[in-house]
Amino acid sequence: MSKAKKSEFRPDDFVVYPAHGVGKIVSIEEQEVAGMSLEMFVISFEKDKMTLRVPTARAAEIGMRSLASPDLVEQALTTLKGKARVKRAMWSRRAQEYEQKINSGDLLAIAEVVRDLHRNDDQREQSYSERQLYEAALDRLTREVAAVGGIDAEGAQKKVDEVLVARAA
Template identity: 35%
Template sequence: MFKVGDKVVYPMHGAGIIEAIEEKEILGQKREYYVLRFPIGNNMKVMVPIDNCQEIGLRRVIDKSEVQNVLKLLRSSCTAMPANWNHRYRANLEKIKSGNIYAVAEVVRNLARRERERGLSSGEKRMLENAKQILISELVLAMEMKEEEARQLLDRAFA
């Protein structure tokens, strides 16, 4: 499905690059794994079983042409969110888990606006930062830019 050098998104972790494909024996079972390196943050490496990729939701990073659609979504009006904090948190978590960049961008947009207007709980603040980091990681790889440039691009979308 993917090859070494491909830029992919691992839901809940963000965008990374496939550095290697390795066969490992874990718990007595031999499997092939993608070795992903996440250039944003702490340069973490993760091994993803190749046969679980679709279940996990591993997908290619969007191309440059789609970035404008993401930025347009960030500038658009908020969608209705549950008033109850717990319901809102769960709905947003499901969107982030989906790995869909538009769903993650929607969470970022809605929580950023809510933070400006009413403030967020500590849990939602962490969720906003996590969602932003996931979005920034994909923008970095899609646009081939530095993390700070991607963060500024995101911030300008809210201005």
């Protein structure tokens, strides 16, 4: 099987997979599927203790991407400082939009969800589903901040928290 185009992704690269967030390419392997030989990225999502196999030919189509640039991370953190924009739509519709943003893999869209759902201690309670979406978005954001900045999860969490707390002040 000839390798017509070499992929931009290599083993040990961190990548963002839209539905799961930041993962690391462990290897690229050939796999027999329905009698055809397919080249697959083997991606490990350490935090979720999950391994995913993605056909290399479909990676771009699925929306798999490289980590955000440091500039984009800064833009995302700046997004967090903005005023929450909450539409007057019914919660079910807004929840669906937040879910789509989180699963888009777009760092700025994810930051918008964190911004819009963030609550200070003195603000009204969050519903269970609001909290779930907030935590999912926050987790995606901090994992990418950590990977891009070469820092651990706690360091990234602290960095994001500082921005959110400063906004509230």
